[in-house]
Amino acid sequence: xxxxxxxxxxxxxxxxAILEQxxxxxxxxxxxxxxxxxxxxxxxxxxxxxxxxxxxxxxxxWATTFEVVVRLEKRVFKAMVGVEGACAKIRAAGIAYAEFxxxxxxxxxxxxxxxxxxxxxxxxxxxxxxxxxFQKFETVLQQGIEAGELRPVDAYQTVYGFASxxxxxVVIGCHLASLPAMRMAEHNVDIFLRGIRSDVSLxxxxxxxxxxxxx
Amino acid sequence: xxxxxxxxxxxxxxxxAILEQxxxxxxxxxxxxxxxxxxxxxxxxxxxxxxxxxxxxxxxxWATTFEVVVRLEKRVFKAMVGVEGACAKIRAAGIAYAEFxxxxxxxxxxxxxxxxxxxxxxxxxxxxxxxxxFQKFETVLQQGIEAGELRPVDAYQTVYGFASxxxxxVVIGCHLASLPAMRMAEHNVDIFLRGIRSDVSLxxxxxxxxxxxxx
Amino acid sequence: xxxxxxxxxxxxxxxxAILEQxxxxxxxxxxxxxxxxxxxxxxxxxxxxxxxxxxxxxxxxWATTFEVVVRLEKRVFKAMVGVEGACAKIRAAGIAYAEFxxxxxxxxxxxxxxxxxxxxxxxxxxxxxxxxxFQKFETVLQQGIEAGELRPVDAYQTVYGFASxxxxxVVIGCHLASLPAMRMAEHNVDIFLRGIRSDVSLxxxxxxxxxxxxx
Amino acid sequence: xxxxxxxxxxxxxxxxAILEQxxxxxxxxxxxxxxxxxxxxxxxxxxxxxxxxxxxxxxxxWATTFEVVVRLEKRVFKAMVGVEGACAKIRAAGIAYAEFxxxxxxxxxxxxxxxxxxxxxxxxxxxxxxxxxFQKFETVLQQGIEAGELRPVDAYQTVYGFASxxxxxVVIGCHLASLPAMRMAEHNVDIFLRGIRSDVSLxxxxxxxxxxxxx
DNA sequence: AATGAATGAGTCTTCATTCAT
DNA sequence: AATGAATGAAGACTCATTCAT
Numbered sequence: 084x085x086x087x088x089x090x091x092x093x094x095x096x097x098x099x100a101i102l103e104q105x106x107x108x109x110x111x112x113x114x115x116x117x118x119x120x121x122x123x124x125x126x127x128x129x130x131x132x133x134x135x136x137x138x139x140x141x142x143x144x145w146a147t148t149f150e151v152v153v154r155l156e157k158r159v160f161k162a163m164v165g166v167e168g169a170c171a172k173i174r175a176a177g178i179a180y181a182e183f184x185x186x187x188x189x190x191x192x193x194x195x196x197x198x199x200x201x202x203x204x205x206x207x208x209x210x211x212x213x214x215x216x217f218q219k220f221e222t223v224l225q226q227g228i229e230a231g232e233l234r235p236v237d238a239y240q241t242v243y244g245f246a247s248x249x250x251x252x253v254v255i256g257c258h259l260a261s262l263p264a265m266r267m268a269e270h271n272v273d274i275f276l277r278g279i280r281s282d283v284s285l286x287x288x289x290x291x292x293x294x295x296x297x298x
Numbered sequence: 299x300x301x302x303x304x305x306x307x308x309x310x311x312x313x314x315a316i317l318e319q320x321x322x323x324x325x326x327x328x329x330x331x332x333x334x335x336x337x338x339x340x341x342x343x344x345x346x347x348x349x350x351x352x353x354x355x356x357x358x359x360w361a362t363t364f365e366v367v368v369r370l371e372k373r374v375f376k377a378m379v380g381v382e383g384a385c386a387k388i389r390a391a392g393i394a395y396a397e398f399x400x401x402x403x404x405x406x407x408x409x410x411x412x413x414x415x416x417x418x419x420x421x422x423x424x425x426x427x428x429x430x431x432f433q434k435f436e437t438v439l440q441q442g443i444e445a446g447e448l449r450p451v452d453a454y455q456t457v458y459g460f461a462s463x464x465x466x467x468v469v470i471g472c473h474l475a476s477l478p479a480m481r482m483a484e485h486n487v488d489i490f491l492r493g494i495r496s497d498v499s500l501x502x503x504x505x506x507x508x509x510x511x512x513x
Numbered sequence: 514x515x516x517x518x519x520x521x522x523x524x525x526x527x528x529x530a531i532l533e534q535x536x537x538x539x540x541x542x543x544x545x546x547x548x549x550x551x552x553x554x555x556x557x558x559x560x561x562x563x564x565x566x567x568x569x570x571x572x573x574x575w576a577t578t579f580e581v582v583v584r585l586e587k588r589v590f591k592a593m594v595g596v597e598g599a600c601a602k603i604r605a606a607g608i609a610y611a612e613f614x615x616x617x618x619x620x621x622x623x624x625x626x627x628x629x630x631x632x633x634x635x636x637x638x639x640x641x642x643x644x645x646x647f648q649k650f651e652t653v654l655q656q657g658i659e660a661g662e663l664r665p666v667d668a669y670q671t672v673y674g675f676a677s678x679x680x681x682x683v684v685i686g687c688h689l690a691s692l693p694a695m696r697m698a699e700h701n702v703d704i705f706l707r708g709i710r711s712d713v714s715l716x717x718x719x720x721x722x723x724x725x726x727x728x
Numbered sequence: 729x730x731x732x733x734x735x736x737x738x739x740x741x742x743x744x745a746i747l748e749q750x751x752x753x754x755x756x757x758x759x760x761x762x763x764x765x766x767x768x769x770x771x772x773x774x775x776x777x778x779x780x781x782x783x784x785x786x787x788x789x790w791a792t793t794f795e796v797v798v799r800l801e802k803r804v805f806k807a808m809v810g811v812e813g814a815c816a817k818i819r820a821a822g823i824a825y826a827e828f829x830x831x832x833x834x835x836x837x838x839x840x841x842x843x844x845x846x847x848x849x850x851x852x853x854x855x856x857x858x859x860x861x862f863q864k865f866e867t868v869l870q871q872g873i874e875a876g877e878l879r880p881v882d883a884y885q886t887v888y889g890f891a892s893x894x895x896x897x898v899v900i901g902c903h904l905a906s907l908p909a910m911r912m913a914e915h916n917v918d919i920f921l922r923g924i925r926s927d928v929s930l931x932x933x934x935x936x937x938x939x940x941x942x943x
Numbered sequence: 944a945a946t947g948a949a950t951g952a953g954t955c956t957t958c959a960t961t962c963a964t
Numbered sequence: 965a966a967t968g969a970a971t972g973a974a975g976a977c978t979c980a981t982t983c984a985t
Contacts, residue, residue, distance in 0.1 A: 113414060113415060115328070115330035115331065116330065195410075196414055198469060199410045199411055199414030200414070213474065217474070236489070239475070240475060241485070243474055244463075244482070244489055246466070246471060247466030247470065247471030247486055248462060248463050250465075250469070250471075251462030251466025251469070252462040252466070254413060254465070255413060256458045256461060256465070259432070260454070260455060262458070267458065270452070270456070270459055273493075274490060277492065277493040278493035279492075
C-alpha cells in the first residue's frame with residue numbers, strides 16, 4: 084500500500100507531521116490547489132523528503148484520506164463502546180460522526196475532495212478497509228433485527244443508507260440549513276431510527292395518534 | 299447573474315452548446331482539471347467565444363451548476379405534478395432526484411465539484427434560487443403535517459434532512475453499495491418517510507410486529 | 514501616407530474622435546497596453562470603423578504621433594510669431610514647448626511611447642516633416658549668428674541640442690526634480706541661451722564678476 | 729529590493745546571465761514585447777529558473793534597470809576620478825554618460841522602456857538610489873559655485889537640467905541629428921557649461937567679441 | 944459604410960517531479 | 965537520508981484582426 088513504506092529508516096514523527104499538514108493543506112486548497120512545496124514548508128521538511136515518504140502527490144492524498152478515515156473510525160467506534168442496543172449504537176455512531184467532522188472540519192474537506200477528484204478510484208486497500216467498516220455496522224443492524232429491536236430491513240442497503248444520511252448531513256445539509264452539524268445529525272438520525280425501528284410506541288405523539296386510530 | 303447575459307447579440311444555440319460541453323468537461327475532469335480550450339474545441343467554437351459568453355472559467359462553472367440545478371428542479375417538480383399527499387409527493391420527488399442523476403451522471407459530478415471547489419461561495423443569485431426551492435418543499439411538509447399525514451416535525455430541518463439523504467445517496471451511497479441510485483434512493487426514502495409519517499400501520503410487517511406486542 | 518486616406522466617404526469628425534481617444538488611450542496604457550476595443554468604445558464607434566479609418570493599430574499610432582507633432586508645432590510657432598531676435602524666439606519656443614506638454618500630458622506620453630516602441634522607425638513622411646521643422650529653427654539660429662546675437666555655433670548641431678534639452682526636460686527632468694515643466698524649462702533654456710549668446714554682459718552678476726577679474 | 733535576494737543558494741553567474749539576456753531582450757523588444765521564455769532560452773536556463781531568481785517579469789525589469797543605472801554610475805564616476813574643477817568634472821561626466829550609452833545601446837533602450845512603461849513608478853529603492861546620485865552632482869556644482877568657477881545658479885535645478893540635456897541627447901538628439909552620441913554630447917555639454925560658467929573669457933571667440941564691444 | 948461576433952496565436956505564470964550535492 | 969534548485973509542460977486569459985450581416 085502506498086501509505087505504508089517498508090523502508091526501515093523512516094521517522095514516524097516526520098511522516099506524521101507531513102500527513103498533518105497535508106490534511107490541512109488539501110482541506111484549505113483542495114487536491115489540485117494544494118502545493119507540495121507548501122506542505123513541505125508547513126511540515127518543516129524539504130520537498131524531497133515529502134517525496135521520499137509519499138511517492139507522489141496522489142499517493143500523499145490517498146494516505147491523507149486514509150488517515151482521516153482511520154481517525155473517524157476510531158472516534159465512531161469509541162463512541163459505541165459500552166452502548167447496548169442497535170438503535171442506541173447507531174445513534175451514538177451518528178452523533179460521533181457529526182461531532183468528529185464538526186470539530187475537524189479539515190477532515191470533512193478531505194472527504195469531499197476525495198469524492199470530487201477521484202470518484203471511485205480509491206486504491207483497493209482503501210476499498211477493502213471500507214468494506215470491513217461497513218460490515219461491522221451490518222452486523223450491528225443484523226443483531227438489532229434478530230433481537231426484534233429493528234424491522235427486518237435489508238441490512239446491507241440500510242447500512243449504506245445510514246452512511247448516505249450522515250455524509251449528506253455533514254457535507255451539505257448543515258451548510259444549506261445554516262445549522263450546526265450536530266443538531267442536523269441528531270434530527271436526521273432520529274428520523275432514520277424511527278424509520279427502521281420495529282417499536283415506535285416509545286414516541287409519545289405517534290403512540291397517541293395510533294391509539295386514536297384504534298378507537 | 300453570470301448565467302444571463304443581457305446583450306442582444308448572443309446566439310442561444312452557441313451558448314447552449316458551450317454549456318453542454320462545460321457540463322461534460324467539468325464532470326469528467328473536475329473544475330481545476332477542465333481545460334477551457336477543450337471545452338471550446340468540444341463546443342466547436344474558438345476559445346475567445348467561450349470567454350465572450352462566459353467571462354471566466356469560474357463564471358462558466360457557475361453557469362454550469364445553475365443549469366444543472368434548473369434541470370434537476372424541472373424534473374423533480376414534473377414528477378410531483380398530480381401527485382396527492384405529502385408522502386407521495388416526497389417519494390416522487392426523491393425518486394425523480396435519483397432518476398435524474400442516474401440518467402445524468404455528469405450533472406452529479408458537477409454538483410460534487412461545486413461543493414468541493416467552492417464550499418459555500420456560490421453567487422447570491424444561486425443561493426436565493428436554492429432558498430426558494432427548499433421553501434416549496436417546506437410547504438409540502440407543512441401541509442402534510444397539518445393534514446395529519448406527517449408527524450409534527452420541524453419542517454425546516456426536515457427538508458434539509460431530506461436533501462441530505464438524497465445527496466448522500468446519489469453522491470456516495472449507491473457507489474459504496476454498488477447499487478443503482480434508484481434502488482438505494484427508494485430504500486432510503488422509504489425509511490425517511492416511515493420516520494416522519496404519523497400513520498405507520500400501512501406498513502404490513504411493522505403492523506404485524508406491533509400487533510404481536512399488543513397481545 | 515497611412516494617416517491620410519484618399520477614400521471619398523470619410524467623416525472627418527469621426528476620424529478626429531477616434532484620434533482623440535487614441536491619444537488618450539495610448540497615453541494611459543502605452544502602445545502595447547492600449548486596446549483597440551477601448552479606443553473604439555471611447556470614440557463611440559464600432560471596432561470595424563477604427564480599422565476602416567486607420568488600417569492597423571500601428572497605423573493608428575503613427576497617425577496619433579503625427580497629430581501630436583502637428584499640434585506641438587502649431588503651438589510653438591504661434592508663440593514665436595511677432596517675436597524679434599533669435600534668443601527671444603528660441604526662448605519663446607522653448608517655453609511654448611514646455612507649456613504645451615504641461616497642459617497636454619497625454620501628448621507627452623505619446624511622444625515617449627513613440628520613442629520607446631519604435632525607436633527610429635517612424636514612416637518616412639514623419640521624418641520628412643521633422644526635418645522641415647528643424648530646418649526652420651536652423652534658419653532662426655543662422656540669422657541670429659549672422660546678426661551677431663549668437664556665437665558662431667554649428668547651427669545644425671545646436672538645433673538638435675536645443676531639441677535634446679527640451680525633450681529631456683519635459684520627459685524626465687521635471688519629474689526627477691519634482692518641479693513644474695515650465696519652471697525647469699525656463700531654467701534650462703536660459704542656461705542654453707547663455708551658452709550660445711555672443712553678448713553675455715546682460716547678465717548682471719556675471720558682468721560684475723568679470724569686471725572684478727579685469728581689475 | 730527585488731534585485732538583491734538574500735537566499736544563500738543562488739548562483740551569481742546564472743543570475744548575471746539572466747540579467748544580461750534580460751537587458752538584451754528588453755532592449756530589443758521592449759518591456760511588453762519581451763518574452764520570458766526567450767530570456768530563459770537566451771540565458772540557457774529553464775523558464776522556472778528565471779522566475780526563481782526574479783519573481784515576475786516586472787521584478788526582472790526593475791532589476792534590469794537597476795543594473796543599468798549601476799553600470800552607468802560606475803562609468804561616470806570613474807571618468808571623474810582625478811579630474812579637478814567643477815567644469816572639468818561635469819564635462820567628463822557628460823562625455824562618459826554619452827560614451828556609455830553609445831557603447832551600450834541596449835542600456836539606453838532599457839532606460840527608455842523604463843520611462844515609457846512605468847513613468848515614475850520605480851520602486852522606492854531605485855528612487856532613493858537616484859536621489860543619492862544626483863546629490864553627488866549637486867555637491868560638485870555647489871563647490872564650483874563656491875570656488876567662483878560657476879555662476880551662483882540654483883544647484884538643485886541645474887543638476888536636473890544637466891540630466892535633462894544628457895538624457896535628451898542620447899535618447900533623441902543624436903538619432904534625430906544622425907550624429908554620434910559622443911559628438912552631440914560634447915557639443916551640448918559645452919553649451920551647457922558656457923551657460924553656467926562665471927568665467928567665459930576662456931572661450932577665445934567670445935572673448936574677442938566682448939573685447940570688441942568694450943572698445 | 945458600419946458593426947461587433949468570432950477567432951486563435953501569443954504570454955505570463957504555476958507546480959509536480961527530478962536529481963545533484 | 966535530506967535538501968531545494970532546476971525544469972518545462974500545462975493552462976487561463978487577452979486582443980489584434982477579420983468578415984458576415
